[in-house]
Amino acid sequence: MSDQSHQIWVAPEGCIGCRMCERACPCGAMHVIDKQATIDYSRCISCGMCATKCPKHVIHDTLGIFAKS
Ligand code: SF4
Numbered sequence: 826m827s828d829q830s831h832q833i834w835v836a837p838e839g840c841i842g843c844r845m846c847e848r849a850c851p852c853g854a855m856h857v858i859d860k861q862a863t864i865d866y867s868r869c870i871s872c873g874m875c876a877t878k879c880p881k882h883v884i885h886d887t888l889g890i891f892a893k894s
Pocket residue numbers: 833849850851852853854855864868869870871872873874875876
């Protein structure tokens with residue numbers, strides 16, 4: 826992940842561990858462990874798919890394109 830201005834992140838609270846984001850990720854970058862989704866930034870391409878699928882809206886992106894911050 827080289828473009829730090831457009832980064833996806835998961836809020837530290839609110840994730841229910843449904844794994845919708847994990848299934849949506851085309852890069853295998855999203856991992857849900859103990860009801861907390863975390864992003865492997867060495868794989869993430871900031872496509873935003875995870876943010877569009879999260880039913881709890883806890884995945885955000887710095888530019889607010891895929892989910893409201
Ligand atoms: S932004 Fe795209 S590549 Fe990055 S974790 Fe989400 S779905 Fe995967």
